[in-house]
Amino acid sequence: MMNFRFYIIVMISCHIFLACDEEPPSPPDEATVYHGDIYIACDNSPHYRFSLDSLMMNCNAADTSDFSFPMGIQTTMSACLYDGNFSLAASASEYDFSVSRIDMQPTFTDPEVMLTPIPFVIAAGDTLFTNSYPFYSAYEANWTDNRLELYIYNAYVGGCLHDMVVWRLERNE
Numbered sequence: 001m002m003n004f005r006f007y008i009i010v011m012i013s014c015h016i017f018l019a020c021d022e023e024p025p026s027p028p029d030e031a032t033v034y035h036g037d038i039y040i041a042c043d044n045s046p047h048y049r050f051s052l053d054s055l056m057m058n059c060n061a062a063d064t065s066d067f068s069f070p071m072g073i074q075t076t077m078s079a080c081l082y083d084g085n086f087s088l089a090a091s092a093s094e095y096d097f098s099v100s101r102i103d104m105q106p107t108f109t110d111p112e113v114m115l116t117p118i119p120f121v122i123a124a125g126d127t128l129f130t131n132s133y134p135f136y137s138a139y140e141a142n143w144t145d146n147r148l149e150l151y152i153y154n155a156y157v158g159g160c161l162h163d164m165v166v167w168r169l170e171r172n173e
Contacts, residue, residue, distance in 0.1 A: 031147075035168040036061045040082040047098040047107075048082060048165070049089035052148070055167060058087060082165075097141070099165065104136030104152045113143040121151060136163075145172040 036059040040048060059080035082088060089095035097108045106115065118138035120129045130138045134154045141148040151166040 031170040031172050033168065033170055034060050035166075036080060037164055037166040038080045038082050038088065040163040040165070042162075043083045044101075046101050048101065048163075049092065049095040049098045050165075051088065051090045051094070052096045052146070052169060054088050054090065056169070058085070059167075099150075099152060101163075104163075106139055106141065106150055106152075108141060108143075110143055113141050116140045116142075118149070118151075146170070 034056045036055065038048075038050075038055075038059055080088075089098075095109065097106050097113075099106050108115070116139065118130065118140055120127050121135075121138060122128070128135055130136070136152045136154065138151045139149070141150070147170040149168040153164055153166075154162070
């Protein structure tokens with residue numbers, strides 16, 4: 001009986017002292033979320049070029065707390081127009097990524113970016129697959145302190161076919 005009590009006291013003491021020596025877990029990095037969409041009407045260039053800083057400044061949705069894929073994607077027109085808005089890329093030679101008009105695939109200037117295709121998105125209960133109208137493509141890009149989702153699709157507006165890029169950026173700051 002004595003050994004049992006001694007054993008319990010030793011176990012409790014060890015637990016208390018060992019627990020105090022452990023470092024508390026570090027809090028997770030706080031990510032700030034930005035999102036928006038860009039409407040492309042008539043630009044005929046082979047690449048659409050974008051700067052993340054410009055997207056956050058000029059094309060960010062007012063409610064940065066939530067991201068939802070826009071409803072009615074075939075009639076949506078964004079307040080952020082690509083055509084003639086050269087500030088969306090800092091310059092023709094300085095930008096974070098471009099989207100090829102030929103295959104609608106993004107290319108990043110940072111070689112560390114890991115690009116993963118997104119096969120589908122669920123909007124309003126419907127499953128929309130990429131590479132199937134109206135989607136061209138969707139990608140997730142990950143690199144230091146950034147996680148960017150790009151949804152690139154065709155938006156039918158006023159009898160013409162146009163393109164739209166919906167983006168969501170999580171940035172650890």
